[in-house]
Amino acid sequence: MSNSKKVVLAYSGGLDTSYCVAYLKNELNLEVHTVLVETGGFTEEELNEVEEKALSLGAASHKTIDEVDDFYQQIIRYLVYGNVLKNHTYPLSVSAERVSQAIAVAEYAKTLNADYIAHGSTGAGNDQIRFDLVFNVMVPDLEILTPIRDQQLSREEEVEFLKGYGVDLDWEEAQYSVNKGLWGTTVGGAETLTSHLPLPNDAWPSQLEKNGSEIVELEFDEGELVGVGGRNMDPVEAIRTLDELGSAYAIGRDVHVGDTIIGIKGRVGFEAAAPLIIINAHRQLEKHTLTKWQLYWKDQLGEWYGQMLHEGQFLDPVMRNIEAFMEDTQETVSGTVKVSLHPYRYEILGISSDNDLMQSSFGDYGEMNKAWSGEDVKGFSKILSNQINLHRSVHNDQS
Known part of the structure; x- marks a missing residue:
């Protein structure tokens, strides 16, 4: 058995995390345990290839955690309840994944009694914050190791380092990064x-x-x-x-x-x-x-929920409060x-829908009113105008 200290590494099989395996094992003399958290992006064949690669690079063990169902239950369904689209465009595909993956990696590190926890994020993006933040909350006693971020390596430097340890895999340089x-x-x-x-x-x-x-x-x-x-x-x-x-x-x-x-x-x-x-x-x-106000407040809280999730703040207790509100609104x-x-x-x-509020007997919009009279509307409109008229009279607004 190795007397080296254990590090759990969030591993994807790509060049950056593969460099991390070799660096953590050979340069820092750590016992590296890789873990891939599956959130719906890999085939069975791809998962097997990732495991083989990790072990060939020197990982002491590799584990795949199937998190797809929990990913849906804990995060995705609330993104649907809240109709969450970042900047009215993006459904937070990667943001949601990374939080789910970071939580699963941290839980795994606990089961192994790891001494360190690591990820392969660079220093230029959002993922470094998401992983760090979750790790700081869930495993605060573990030092976070981030070789790629700390060393600011180019792709070529990573490939050459791996070759130095006899690793000469086909690191195809794709024009695009696809997640x-x-x-x-x-x-x-x-x-x-x-x-x-x-x-x-x-x-x-x-x-x-x-x-x-x-x-x-x-x-x-x-x-x-x-x-x-x-x-x-x-x-x-x-x-x-x-x-x-x-x-x-x-x-x-x-x-x-x-x-x-x-x-x-x-x-x-x-x-x-x-x-x-x-x-x-x-x-x-x-x-x-x-109703109108259910829709209004869902929009406000959905926006906040998406922003907090995007920034890695999923574990803040206010997120559970927002989830409770959103779930309660879904009954109908x-x-x-x-x-x-x-x-x-x-x-x-x-x-x-049996719950369609347009099926009401109150009336058809723009066509027929059935539950109020014209006199009712006249009085309602007069009362509704009171505050505007009050403001205009005080400020002599005649425009």
């Missing part, structure tokens, strides 16, 4: 590093496979997607099924421009067919089944939403 997960795929690099260039068509992982159009029915039960196209299924399966349908039409492509946690602007492409369709279908259903958000899929776009056609 795939259950809640969307991001595409970074090249054009996204500019402010004016669009991503070319071949940069998107999903290509147009279908022309024409089709209508798909989405079934929601208390805010959760539980059926697609007439088939009942659990929410994770429903997300995957809808994503496959939407991606065939190349739906969900966009570019997000946002403010990073460290204060600089960032630009990233993403494709998220299922998240965008689900959120907008859910929002439409809510417009029919919730059940029904069917019809969506029309077309190449590169989708259209919400309408909803059917």
Whole structure:
């Protein structure tokens, strides 16, 4: 048995985290235990390849943690309840993943009685904050090791270092950095590093496979997607099924421009067919089944929830308070939403719900009032104008 101290490394199989394995083992003489947290982005074959690579690099052990269901239950469903789109555009695909992954890595480090915990983030992005923050809360006694951030290495320097230890794998230099997960795929690099260039068509992982159009029915039960196209299924399966349908039409492509946690602007492409369709279908259903003030306060708290999650603050207790509010609002958000899929776009056609507030006997908007008279409206309008008239009279506002 090794007498070296243990370090648990969040491992993806890429060049940066592979460098970390070799560096932590050979330069710091640590016993390296790699862990990959699966949040919906890997095939079984890819997971096996990642494990083989980690062990070949010298890891003492490798573990894959399937976090997909917990990722949905703990985070994604609240992003749906809150209709969360960062800057009204981005469904927080990577932000949500990293928090879920960091929590799972920290829990694993506890079970191994690790001495250190490590990740391969650079010093230029958001992920370093998300991992550090979660680790500081969940395993505050463990020192966080970040070789890539600390050494500011180029890709070429990392490759040469690995060759020095006999590791000469095919580190293909992709033009784009692609991160795939259950809640969307991001595409970074090249054009996204500019402010004016669009991503070319071949940069998107999903290509147009279908022309024409089709209508798909989405079934929601208390805010959760539980059926697609007439088939009942659990929410994770429903997300995957809808994503496959939407991606065939190349739906969900966009570019997000946002403010990073460290204060600089960032630009990233993403494709998220299922998240965008689900959120907008859910929002439409809510417009029919919730009251004006429920919708208003959900918008405010959903915005805050997304901002806190984006900045790695998921473990703050206020997040549980917001989740409780949002979940409580979903009691009546059940029904069917019809969506029309077309190449590169989708259209919400309408909803059917037993809780549809438009089915009220009070009246039809712009057509017929059934629960009040014209005299009632005259009095209501007069009272409603009182404060405006009071202000105008005091300030002699005659305009």
